[in-house]
Amino acid sequence: DAGVIQSPRHEVTEMGQEVTLRCKPISGHNSLFWYRQTMMRGLELLIYFNNNVPIDDSGMPEDRFSAKMPNASFSTLKIQPSEPRDSAVYFCASSLGGGRTDTQYFGPGTRLTVL
Amino acid sequence: DAKTTQPPSMDCAEGRAANLPCNHSTISGNEYVYWYRQIHSQGPQYIIHGLKNNETNEMASLIITEDRKSSTLILPHATLRDTAVYYCIVRAFYNNNDMRFGAGTRLTVKP
Numbered sequence: 001d002a003g004v005i006q007s008p009r010h011e012v013t014e015m016g017q018e019v020t021l022r023c024k025p026i027s028g029h030n031s032l033f034w035y036r037q038t039m040m041r042g043l044e045l046l047i048y049f050n051n052n053v054p055i056d057d058s059g060m061p062e063d064r065f066s067a068k069m070p071n072a073s074f075s076t077l078k079i080q081p082s083e084p085r086d087s088a089v090y091f092c093a094s095s096l097g098g099g100r101t102d103t104q105y106f107g108p109g110t111r112l113t114v115l
Numbered sequence: 116d117a118k119t120t121q122p123p124s125m126d127c128a129e130g131r132a133a134n135l136p137c138n139h140s141t142i143s144g145n146e147y148v149y150w151y152r153q154i155h156s157q158g159p160q161y162i163i164h165g166l167k168n169n170e171t172n173e174m175a176s177l178i179i180t181e182d183r184k185s186s187t188l189i190l191p192h193a194t195l196r197d198t199a200v201y202y203c204i205v206r207a208f209y210n211n212n213d214m215r216f217g218a219g220t221r222l223t224v225k226p
Contacts, residue, residue: 004158031211043159043216056212091158095211102211103149106158 002026004107006092012113018080021110023092024073030097033104034067034077038088049075050097082114118142119203124221127197133190135220137203140184145208148179150188151216152199159202159216162188193224 005024013019025032034046047057052069060067064083069075079086089111093104120138127133139148149164163170163177165186170177176189190197202219 033212033214042218045212045214048212050211093158097211102209103161103164104211104214105161109156109158111156 004092004094004105006090006107006110008110009108010111010113012115013082014115015083016081017114018078019082019086019112019114021077021090021092021112023075023077023107025075025092025094026105027073028096029094029105030072031095031102031104032069032075033093033095034075035091035093035106036088037091037109043091046077079112082112084114087112087114118146118205118215119217121201121203121217121220123218124223126223126225127190127193129195129224129226130192133193133197133222133224135188135190135201135203135222136185137188138185139203139205142183142205143207146205147208148177148183148186149204149206149214150175150177151202151204152197153202153219154196154199162201193222195224195226198222198224 007022030051032049037043046059047067048055049069067077089109091106091109093106095102095104147164150162151159153159163175165177179186200219200221202216206213
């Protein structure tokens with residue numbers, strides 16, 4: 001069974017450029033999460049989708065960040081324009097959704113460096 | 116703010132049991148205890164979760180005190196590949212987006 005797939009695994013870009021991170025959740029999972037991890041702030045939830053609908057985006061740092069989930073098997077996190085402080089590892093996670101003990105499974109992450 | 120307190124680091128000899136403690140003194144009756152780990156540069160990996168009974172799976176055992184204010188994750192025979200940061204998280208029923216990862220415990224398994 002394939003786990004959560006993220007691409008690219010590494011991204012290096014220059015300040016001001018648009019960056020798009022991609023995620024394919026585990027087949028059959030209805031919930032999808034985007035996290036960001038930095039040394040200073042640890043692992044933070046950015047946004048949470050359920051059945052392709054954004055449920056909680058309170059963690060999205062600012063308007064430069066946007067996320068979409070056009071269908072059950074694909075999501076994107078876009079940063080436009082990117083800034084050096086956006087450098088971090090971005091993780092996508094998915095879960096079945098619903099139920100008392102819904103377990104999240106994480107992808108390998110995308111390491112973003114903004115110069 | 117994370118709802119849990121963990122020691123920042125621990126060492127364990129290879130082949131011995133690793134016992135990782137976690138305090139969650141403000142846990143509510145509707146909150147589960149979850150454990151994840153993160154091996155360097157990888158995504159967090161689910162280990163185990165529990166409510167009030169002890170739990171065991173192929174990876175680890177979870178011991179939760181009777182008052183539920185603390186728990187211990189046990190890796191029965193630690194290997195070098197178990198070196199990782201271990202996160203203890205409490206999460207309410209049905210509150211899927213309330214996974215607050217604190218600083219965790221950095222476990223180093225030594226030969």
